[in-house]
Amino acid sequence: MQKIVRSVFAAVFLAVFSASMFGQTASAQSSVAGPKIMPLTEVKEGARGVARTVFSGTRSEEFGVEILGIVPGAVGPHQDMIIGRLSGANAERTFVFAGMSGSPVYVDGKLIGAIAYSFPFAKEPICGITPIEQMISIFERAPQPRPAASARAISIADLQAASWQPKVPSDLNVSGPVMSGMPMNSKMMAVAGQTFVPIATPVTFTGIAQTTLDVFAPELMKAGILPVASLGGGGKITPLKRAEATTLLGGDSVVVQLARGDISIAAAGTVTMRDNTKIYAFGHPYFGLGSTNLPMAESHVVVVVPNANNSFKMAVADSAVGAMTQDRATGIYGTLGEMPKMMPVRLKVTTSRGRNEEIKFETGIDDFLSPLVVNVGSLNSIAAHERGIGDTTITVKGEIAVRGEDTVRIERRFSGPQASAFAASAPAVPLAALLKSNFDGLDITGVDLNFSVVEGSKVAALERIAVDRTQVRAGETVAATLFIRTDTGRLVSQNVNIVIPADTPAGAMSLMIGDGTTVQKDAAIQQFVPKSTAELIRTLNSTKRPDLLYVYAYKTTAGAVIGSNEMPNLPPSMLATMNNDRTAGGSKPSTQKTIIDQVIPANEWVISGSQTIAIEVIR
Structure with a gap:
């Protein structure tokens, strides 16, 4: 009997003690x-x-x-x-x-x-x-469920932009006038x-x-x-x-x-x-x-x-x-x-004096704030260790990791007095594009960036080009010479061999050599509507770099652009179906067929400008 009483007493004491302790924690x-x-x-x-x-x-x-x-x-x-x-x-x-x-x-x-x-x-x-x-x-009020991602056109020019600026609505926190004799939008308010x-x-x-x-x-x-x-x-x-x-x-x-x-x-x-x-x-x-x-x-x-x-x-x-x-x-x-959930960010700066500096932090995930914070952190990392006035040349290499997808590769080079600001924007542009896409399951797991800085300017312009011939057969090679004028006035040259694809049809063809931004303006695809995170990342990784030169050859043709894919030489029946009065959207007509689209290996200069020569493909 005493054992039973003791057992009951112990159980009651334990229950009361546990309730007291856990109750205090919960409260x-x-x-x-x-x-x-x-x-x-x-x-x-x-x-x-x-x-x-x-x-x-x-x-x-x-x-x-x-x-x-x-x-x-x-x-x-x-x-x-x-x-x-x-x-x-x-x-x-x-x-x-x-x-x-x-x-x-x-x-x-x-x-x-x-x-x-x-x-x-x-x-x-x-x-x-x-x-x-x-x-x-x-x-x-219960918050509305997050809307599913809707089709949104993204400009290639925006992805190539040298700078990114946070766009805060100017009237975000503006209240109405109280007993005012002035218009609400008056700057004197x-x-x-x-x-x-x-x-x-x-x-x-x-x-x-x-x-x-x-x-x-x-x-x-x-x-x-x-x-x-x-x-x-x-x-x-x-x-x-x-x-x-x-x-x-x-x-x-x-x-x-x-x-x-x-x-x-x-x-x-x-x-x-x-x-x-x-x-x-x-x-x-x-x-x-x-x-x-x-x-x-x-x-x-x-x-x-x-x-x-x-x-x-x-x-x-x-x-x-x-x-x-x-x-x-x-x-x-x-x-x-x-x-x-936070997004880890690692920034490494190799200074012009050969020192390595590393900064680590984490930021919340938001389509407006995250690119802003990464931009601020990047600019601060560079400015803290480099000159504030004068020319610098900065190479940016890094990646944005996305769970279950290919990484977004970041590789750009900037030169001149604004190189620091432009380099700091390099990761903000693709990060903003990813976060604004709102695709289901998008999970950015980290941003890793390396900035390499040297003092001085490496800016140059493509002044002219010359080719060894203007008539060529499919499968043959055209030798081109690029004449580049540096910002100090020195003229340098670079040789490029251009192979004409074996399946190129006979006829006139335009051959352009220029920086990524200029070449892109002549391309058939100026904007695209990604259907998935994977498609968006593919386009981000394949977007032409403004700091590199490209060989871009094209012929006039009848075709269409669907999403980020170019479809040249479509049969008239398909073009008629796509362009009839009962359908709209999903595609746009294209008058170009890309023959050559290749990057020219980088040299020590950040070159801008373009030149175009007419080439005839003969049988």
Whole structure:
């Protein structure tokens, strides 16, 4: 009997102990109830409340808020704005600052919304508050499933482009005018302070030089992003930290990490509300990405810098605790305990002095942000070790790894005063094309790049060409001499043997020798619509390089281009079927048949230009 009692007692004790221990862990992870919410209909003019944000360190501090009124539809349809005036020593010192976005405002102990908007150059700390009901409601709607990839034409010229620029919509974060006597699109609006604008989001760039940051700052600032260069090394890549009951509560500083490792790019804001594992923050869009997946981390504030133009918060990321999964009109939304998939990037620079430098970091996967981060990282890697003024010649070699597919090969050479900027864009162009394709199952597993730098210019132009004969039989060889003028005025020559294919029909033929960009302009295929990831990668790998010369010979014929495939010499019946009035799309007519398409081995020069000679194929 005693054994039975002892067994029962032990079982009960174990059950209670286990429940206690595991219950504490579970509650630490998820059981943090959100605050009471005050509906917008109960928010009254003249009401006084408090807001919370972090001015230094990790502890949020209170400051006063007086409700001045409500402006219906100030941001958009059914998106109202509460107007408030801040008070307190800290608020009156810094006014509304970049990084305050999301600071929760409470009236009578109930959450009414997030500080999210400001008046530029205001003489008082006036702010716009996004109602919490509208922040919650937009994220309660189930996100639409990601649409299947649709046919999208891609220009070959875009794939050959020497530079890539992030295209941020200029009106991404622009709100409507409030009681303004000026047109909404007037450039004087912000200067005159007659409109509320979203509080700028400070994005801290760590391990990145100011000179690099200056290149990208104009586009970022269009979207309300305030670039802040931070001293010190990059952000560490740390495992996901388990959320606790004190993790990311209302008023705490939060960062969204675009990159971490040897370089760090992190956007700072403030948590509006935590409801179990749900995190609401910012009160306005970050980039307006919609559904996304980026690391969300705790942070500590180094300092809030008072500034006559725009005070800002300098925050440093700590441990990742979750993922930002939504970025929409009324704020951002994230989930604790989730870790997004990241894309590793390795950059190796062989300097003009023979030293090897290596940088490693990882970035979130997004069709806008990923190419931008790789571009920033590449330019920074080159600029940190090479001259900022003068001519350089840079060779780029690397690859983008895609699970289950061939790797995307990257090989380009640039020369001149802008070589660094062009070389940094080389990986961004194909990476953007891949990510924007939206093909199902696309899984980019890494980017590996090598930059080799030498000082001086290697720019040259193809001045003229000469051939040993203009009449040739199929199967014979034409000897061509290329005369190349360097940027120093020296004339050099290069010999090229061109074999006429044995099946070339008799008749006139155009023989062009030129750089990849110029030759491509004369090709039948100017754009294509990839049907799969594999087809897109094949085209990326076969696209002509602007830094190489090509032999391109073609004859006039009747044919068509389907996708990225050229189909010359089609029978009249097929052409009639493809071009009849009852069908459209899927193909386009072509008047060329490619006879020769070969690359000329590279020499020490980066050569541009083209020359064309008429050749007759005789029997």
